[in-house]
Amino acid sequence: MTGANLETIPKAARKRLHVITWGCQMNVYDSGRMADVLAPLGYAPTDTPEGADMVILNTCHIRDKAAEKVFSELGRLRRLKEAANGRMILAVAGCVAQAEGKEILARAPFVDIVLGPQTYHRLPEMVAQAARAGGAVIETEFPAEDKFDFLPEQSAPQGVTAFLTVQEGCDKFCSFCVVPYTRGAEQSRPAAAILAEARRLIAQGSREITLLGQNVNAWHGAAPDGGTWSLGRLLRGMAALPGLARLRYATSHPRDMDDALIEAHRDLPKLMPFLHLPVQSGSDRILATMNRRHTADDYLRLTDRLRAARPDLALSSDFIVGHSGETEADFEATLTLVRSVGFAQAYSFKYSPRPGTPAAGAPGQVPEAEKDRRLQALQSLLREQQAAFNAACVGTTMNVLFTGPGRHPGQIVGRSSYLQPIHAIGSVSLIGDELAVRIRDAHPNSLSGTLVQERLSA
Numbered sequence: 001m002t003g004a005n006l007e008t009i010p011k012a013a014r015k016r017l018h019v020i021t022w023g024c025q026m027n028v029y030d031s032g033r034m035a036d037v038l039a040p041l042g043y044a045p046t047d048t049p050e051g052a053d054m055v056i057l058n059t060c061h062i063r064d065k066a067a068e069k070v071f072s073e074l075g076r077l078r079r080l081k082e083a084a085n086g087r088m089i090l091a092v093a094g095c096v097a098q099a100e101g102k103e104i105l106a107r108a109p110f111v112d113i114v115l116g117p118q119t120y121h122r123l124p125e126m127v128a129q130a131a132r133a134g135g136a137v138i139e140t141e142f143p144a145e146d147k148f149d150f151l152p153e154q155s156a157p158q159g160v161t162a163f164l165t166v167q168e169g170c171d172k173f174c175s176f177c178v179v180p181y182t183r184g185a186e187q188s189r190p191a192a193a194i195l196a197e198a199r200r201l202i203a204q205g206s207r208e209i210t211l212l213g214q215n216v217n218a219w220h221g222a223a224p225d226g227g228t229w230s231l232g233r234l235l236r237g238m239a240a241l242p243g244l245a246r247l248r249y250a251t252s253h254p255r256d257m258d259d260a261l262i263e264a265h266r267d268l269p270k271l272m273p274f275l276h277l278p279v280q281s282g283s284d285r286i287l288a289t290m291n292r293r294h295t296a297d298d299y300l301r302l303t304d305r306l307r308a309a310r311p312d313l314a315l316s317s318d319f320i321v322g323h324s325g326e327t328e329a330d331f332e333a334t335l336t337l338v339r340s341v342g343f344a345q346a347y348s349f350k351y352s353p354r355p356g357t358p359a360a361g362a363p364g365q366v367p368e369a370e371k372d373r374r375l376q377a378l379q380s381l382l383r384e385q386q387a388a389f390n391a392a393c394v395g396t397t398m399n400v401l402f403t404g405p406g407r408h409p410g411q412i413v414g415r416s417s418y419l420q421p422i423h424a425i426g427s428v429s430l431i432g433d434e435l436a437v438r439i440r441d442a443h444p445n446s447l448s449g450t451l452v453q454e455r456l457s458a
Ligand code: SAM
Pocket: 024, 062, 063, 176, 177, 178, 179, 214, 215, 251, 252, 253, 278, 279, 280, 318, 319, 320, 349, 350, 351, 352, 353, 354
C-alpha cells in the first residue's frame, strides 16, 4: 500500500487512511493514487481499519460474488464505525461502486461516499461534502474531464517495482466482460505525461515499471511531437529513460499486438521476455461467441512471431471455462491450444455471469459442476507446464531484481525476468539491484539459488 509520508504531515493534521484493495493491478495503482489525492488533506496510510479516520474499499466486479463480498466487509466496518461514534468516513470505490452504487447506498446507508473509477480525483471535494452534508455522496458519472489532469504530480514512492496506468477502459465488448461498462470507453494518456510520471518513479527508486491498461496494447496516445504513438513506440521512449532496468506491460489483447510492438520485443533488452497475452479459449466457435475477433490459429501464429522476435520469450494467459455455449469439444480445443503453445504460467477462471453483459442471458449456460470439472482439468495441465518451466530453470543463471527481505533471516527475495519469485542469501543492501543468481531449486511457486555477484549481460 502506498501513501503520504507521515513525517511530512504536521501532527495536528494527521488522519489515518486505510484502503482495502480487491482485483487487478490497476486497482492497486488506483488505491495508491487515491491515497496521493488525500495526502494534502492530512491523510496518511494505516495498515488496519481499527482507529482509521477514513476507510476506502476499492472493489472489483470482474468475477464471483463481488457485491456480496463488499456487503460482508461493510458489515464488519459498520461495527468499527459505530464504535468510533460515526467518526469514520466510509467510501466504496472501484467497479462494484460504479455498477451498483445506488444498491450500496440502499443496503448500507452508513456508507458516506460511493465513487466510480473515473472520479477519484474529486475525493477531496466528496470528503468535504460528506462532512458538511452528513449524508451520502455518490459520484458514478463518467466525468467530462480526464482524472489524470487533476491528480497530484506528487505520489508516494511505490518501491523497486512500480505500476503506471497508461490506458483505461475498453471498447472491445467481449461477451462475458463487465469492464467496458464499469471503466467506460477506451482512453489513452499522452506520452509526455506517462514519461514524466516514469521519471518521477525512477527518481523515487523504482527500477522496474509495468505499464498498465485494461487493454494496454490498444494504447495510442498523443506523442510529444504532436503526432500519435502506439505502445511499441512508447516502450522505446520508456526504455531510453536512464535508471530504469526493466519494463513490462499488461494486459494485452491479441488483436492489438501490432508489428511495432513485436519489434519492440526484438529490439529492447529492458523489455522483459515475459508476456501476459490472454486467449480465453482455444475453440473458434467460443472465441466468436465471446466476440474476441481472433481465432485459435491467429493466436498460435502470433505467439510464433513473438517467439521468433524474442526467442527467450515465455507466455502467460487467461482462460475462461464454461462460457455460455461451451461444449466438451470446445473445452478439448482449449486443452489442445494449451499443449501447442506451452505456458510458463496462467490464470484460469470459471465463467461467472455478469449482469448486463451479453453472455449472462445467453442460452447454453454450463452447469456449475461441469465448470468445476473443466477448471480442474485445465488447471492441472497448466500446473504441469508451469512446473516444467520452473524445473528447466534449475542449473541456469538468471537475472534477479531484488525487491525485499525474504521470509528467513539473511534471505532476500526478488523476481526473475519471468516474474518468478527467487530467494537467495544476501544482504538487504542489495535490494534494488539486479544481480545474477545461479538457480539451485524449484519449489511449487518460487525458485531459490545462490548469488553470482556480477550482472549477466542482457
Ligand atoms: N483485457 C484483458 C483481455 O482482453 O483479455 C482482460 C482483462 S479482465 C480484467 C481479466 C480476466 O478476467 C480476463 O482475461 C478473463 O479471463 C477474466 N474474466 C473477465 N470476465 C470474466 C467473467 N465474467 N467470468 C470469468 N472470468 C472473467
